[in-house]
Amino acid sequence: EMLDGERVFRLSAQAGETELVPGVSFATMGFNGTHLGPTLRATRGDKVRVHVRNELAVATTAHWHGMKVPASQDGTAHQAIAKGTTWSPSWTVEQDAATLWYHPHPHGQTELQVGSGMAGLFLIDDKEPSGLPSDYGVDDIPLIIQDVTVQSGGQREGTPTVTPIGRIGNTVIVNGTHEPHFVATTRQLRLRVLNASAARCYNLELSTGEDFHLVGTDGGLLSAPAAMSTLLLSPAERAEILLTVPQDAEVVLRSVPHDLGMTKGDNMTSGAEDTFGILRITGSKTGTEPPLPTALPSANHPEAVSGVERHFMLGDTTINGKSMDMSRIDTVVKASSTELWTVENTSKRAHNFHIHGTQFIVAAENGGPPAPRNQGWKDTVFIEPGASVQLTVPFSEFADPATPYMYHCHMLWHEDQGMMAQYVLT
Numbered sequence: 001e002m003l004d005g006e007r008v009f010r011l012s013a014q015a016g017e018t019e020l021v022p023g024v025s026f027a028t029m030g031f032n033g034t035h036l037g038p039t040l041r042a043t044r045g046d047k048v049r050v051h052v053r054n055e056l057a058v059a060t061t062a063h064w065h066g067m068k069v070p071a072s073q074d075g076t077a078h079q080a081i082a083k084g085t086t087w088s089p090s091w092t093v094e095q096d097a098a099t100l101w102y103h104p105h106p107h108g109q110t111e112l113q114v115g116s117g118m119a120g121l122f123l124i125d126d127k128e129p130s131g132l133p134s135d136y137g138v139d140d141i142p143l144i145i146q147d148v149t150v151q152s153g154g155q156r157e158g159t160p161t162v163t164p165i166g167r168i169g170n171t172v173i174v175n176g177t178h179e180p181h182f183v184a185t186t187r188q189l190r191l192r193v194l195n196a197s198a199a200r201c202y203n204l205e206l207s208t209g210e211d212f213h214l215v216g217t218d219g220g221l222l223s224a225p226a227a228m229s230t231l232l233l234s235p236a237e238r239a240e241i242l243l244t245v246p247q248d249a250e251v252v253l254r255s256v257p258h259d260l261g262m263t264k265g266d267n268m269t270s271g272a273e274d275t276f277g278i279l280r281i282t283g284s285k286t287g288t289e290p291p292l293p294t295a296l297p298s299a300n301h302p303e304a305v306s307g308v309e310r311h312f313m314l315g316d317t318t319i320n321g322k323s324m325d326m327s328r329i330d331t332v333v334k335a336s337s338t339e340l341w342t343v344e345n346t347s348k349r350a351h352n353f354h355i356h357g358t359q360f361i362v363a364a365e366n367g368g369p370p371a372p373r374n375q376g377w378k379d380t381v382f383i384e385p386g387a388s389v390q391l392t393v394p395f396s397e398f399a400d401p402a403t404p405y406m407y408h409c410h411m412l413w414h415e416d417q418g419m420m421a422q423y424v425l426t
């Protein structure tokens with residue numbers, strides 16, 4: 001809907017029951033339905049307005065994860081939407097083409113609401129086409145991965161397992177579907193993968209053993225496709241991958257065992273040794289394999305210029321030894337400045353780190369070059385125990401000393417336990 005040069009979206013938060021696994025109903029929540037939410041889409045330069053109506057029995061919020069928006073429009077717990085009311089943020093899209101997403105952020109209730117299905121994609125397009133497959137639902141496929149719990153041997157929703165990284169389920173659903181199957185009509189697919197799980201990490205690979213190509217990270221496209229055989233995605237991270245579908249044969253995108261850097265026992269209880277199918281793809285009978293794009297439009301990476309360096313230490317559920325306090329400002333940043341943030345995981349638990357209102361560059365990982373999966377614009381980065389990352393963070397121009405943005409671990413049980421802090425731009 002375009003009104004007076006504004007792109008207008010309407011979301012309504014709802015609760016209900018959804019049969020996510022055949023024969024098993026779950027208590028769920030969603031936007032414009034009882035599970036997940038519509039894909040919103042805008043082009044750089046668009047003015048966007050979203051009317052978010054809360055039809056739940058409890059308060060919620062709508063946060064635009066990865067979006068460069070003023071703090072007052074960011075949809076954190078400071079912009080709570082009381083039940084029965086509507087919140088109508090607006091902003092102008094000024095960032096690179098990317099796969100962003102939206103989800104609630106109510107203080108202490110984020111795991112419950114996101115885990116119940118309140119999540120949707122927000123795709124940003126550039127005015128110039130990228131040369132990548134872009135026929136939504138045909139060769140440009142969104143994959144929202146979540147985990148749910150089915151009672152063992154039973155036909156009912158169960159209770160998730162408590163692990164060092166948070167609560168995990170035993171059954172994976174993709175776009176709200178159990179064991180999805182996609183019949184491709186083209187030989188090349190672009191998958192936009194979002195890990196919308198509360199805690200579970202996925203290590204993606206193709207059952208054929210073939211490489212796929214990473215073409216985009218959280219905040220935009222890479223400068224060129226990067227071949228890889230596996231790709232780890234922790235909660236909230238996105239990856240755009242290109243894959244070649246074998247002609248008239250099947251390939252399964254699956255999640256395979258990985259190492260979260262914890263003890264063997266903690267890795268195991270945290271689900272890191274599990275194998276799950278994510279998407280079964282049947283290749284089309286015809287069609288030639290299109291060439292891989294050699295270059296992708298991408299913006300220049302920022303230089304750290306301001307000289308301000310900060311250090312953050314991740315504990316079990318704390319940042320710099322503190323728990324979230326909505327009335328405390330932890331960090332004051334000059335608007336439009338670029339800072340160098342070092343984030344060190346000093347606990348025995350795996351974590352990740354997300355900063356609101358910006359996209360950053362991983363300048364270093366453990367003092368060396370970042371892993372290939374972290375060599376693009378990011379808003380969430382995985383940090384295993386004992387590891388550290390250095391982030392070059394260009395902050396926006398939206399000075400507002402009265403309204404904080406957040407940075408936090410995006411493993412939602414950790415976040416709800418208080419592993420979150422606040423910054424303002426002045």
Ligand code: C2O
Nearest residue numbers: 063065105236406
């Ligand atoms: Cu995806 Cu603070 O959130």
Ligand code: CU
Nearest residue numbers: 064065066356
């Ligand atoms: Cu966010």
Ligand code: CU
Nearest residue numbers: 351409411414
């Ligand atoms: Cu964490």
